[in-house]
Amino acid sequence: MAESPLSVHDPNSEGSQDMKPSPQQQKQMEQAYAQMKRKMSMQEIGKKIKHKIMVLSGKGGVGKSTVSTGLALSLAQRGHSVGILDIDITGPNVPKMMGLDGRRLHVEEGRIHPAQGHLGVKVISMAFLLEDEDTPVVWRGPIKLGAIQQFIGDVEWGQLDYLIIDFPPGTSDEPLTVAQSLPDIDGMVIVTTPQDVALLDSRKSITFSESLKVPVLGVVENMSGYTIRGNGPSNSQVTISGPGGKSHNTTTDEEGNFSVTLDIFKEGGGKSTAEEFGVPFLGALPFDPGFVRGGDDGVHRIVSEPEGESAIAFSKVVESIMEQIGSSSGPGLEII
Numbered sequence: 637m638a639e640s641p642l643s644v645h646d647p648n649s650e651g652s653q654d655m656k657p658s659p660q661q662q663k664q665m666e667q668a669y670a671q672m673k674r675k676m677s678m679q680e681i682g683k684k685i686k687h688k689i690m691v692l693s694g695k696g697g698v699g700k701s702t703v704s705t706g707l708a709l710s711l712a713q714r715g716h717s718v719g720i721l722d723i724d725i726t727g728p729n730v731p732k733m734m735g736l737d738g739r740r741l742h743v744e745e746g747r748i749h750p751a752q753g754h755l756g757v758k759v760i761s762m763a764f765l766l767e768d769e770d771t772p773v774v775w776r777g778p779i780k781l782g783a784i785q786q787f788i789g790d791v792e793w794g795q796l797d798y799l800i801i802d803f804p805p806g807t808s809d810e811p812l813t814v815a816q817s818l819p820d821i822d823g824m825v826i827v828t829t830p831q832d833v834a835l836l837d838s839r840k841s842i843t844f845s846e847s848l849k850v851p852v853l854g855v856v857e858n859m860s861g862y863t864i865r866g867n868g869p870s871n872s873q874v875t876i877s878g879p880g881g882k883s884h885n886t887t888t889d890e891e892g893n894f895s896v897t898l899d900i901f902k903e904g905g906g907k908s909t910a911e912e913f914g915v916p917f918l919g920a921l922p923f924d925p926g927f928v929r930g931g932d933d934g935v936h937r938i939v940s941e942p943e944g945e946s947a948i949a950f951s952k953v954v955e956s957i958m959e960q961i962g963s964s965s966g967p968g969l970e971i972i
């Protein structure tokens with residue numbers, strides 16, 4: 637460890653002679669010095685990252701990591717420099733989704749360097765610390781929070797337009813630690829699914845944001861509807877029997893193609909939560925089995941189908957987020 641420049645000066649002693657600190661005092665000073673350096677480093681890092689966005693949900697499995705990686709890739713598609721900080725120690729699956737499975741932490745001259753995933757997105761994940769992905773990490777609170785601070789203070793992100801921070805489910809200490817460590821967080825995106833339970837939990841997240849003093853940018857409804865496509869005689873009527881026996885009518889086009897979007901869970905849950913809490917509704921993302929495949933084979937949906945339905949839905953959510961944080965939307969994907 638570098639020697640601390642601090643020493644104890646006794647004002648009562650003659651001249652400018654310094655008193656030698658005890659080993660314990662020396663250790664305390666070194667710790668305080670390291671803490672101070674880290675704090676300054678966090679401030680520095682904070683300045684180099686233009687926008688910081690937290691992605692939260694009250695409940696696991698609603699697609700937080702899918703949304704975090706999707707937002708990052710959608711922003712990268714627009715030409716922005718983007719990073720993802722994956723704070724989930726217990727179930728960190730961001731590396732897999734970003735094609736970085738099996739990566740380990742890369743440290744150079746005492747600084748942690750992010751790995752580069754799809755579309756050049758920089759990724760730092762707690763998973764990079766694991767010996768192997770099947771070993772669960774059980775860290776006691778203070779150690780975990782210390783690791784998070786270190787991940788914020790010691791990472792060499794360089795200049796970033798956006799940093800997306802993915803959290804474990806629930807409203808625990810992690811978001812608080814991040815909010816206290818990183819200055820000027822633009823806000824949080826709350827992910828929900830249309831189901832009632834998930835909705836209740838996202839309500840908790842919104843209330844939690846008030847105590848964190850980080851604004852809510854809005855609510856994203858994930859797994860919102862499933863689009864089925866088919867073909868038949870041109871300009872003919874098609875009736876689809878959807879979930880719950882609900883019928884959906886549509887007509888085929890000139891070429892005989894049709895598509896119908898079915899609400900597999902419920903309709904408009906995210907929107908009504910947003911309305912109830914007076915926060916913006918950022919958009920809905922379709923249920924797309926390609927996300928599950930992408931999670932398995934390491935090629936994110938936005939990379940495998942850059943102009944597909946899901947990529948377009950993400951692009952719309954990105955636009956709503958940019959509107960909320962008052963940023964210009966950049967060159968952009970053309971949405972027809």
Ligand SMILES: Nc1ncnc2c1ncn2[C@@H]1O[C@H](COP(=O)(O)OP(=O)(O)O)[C@@H](O)[C@H]1O
Nearest residue numbers: 696697698699700701702859922923924927928
């Ligand atoms: N819109 C979606 N359509 C289909 N599957 C999805 C969608 N969003 C997430 N998933 C799948 O749901 C599971 C949980 O998603 P994940 O992003 O890991 O959730 P969380 O981070 O909230 O725990 C994953 O298998 C993922 O592929």
Ligand SMILES: [Mg+2]
Nearest residue numbers: 700701724729
């Ligand atoms: Mg996750």
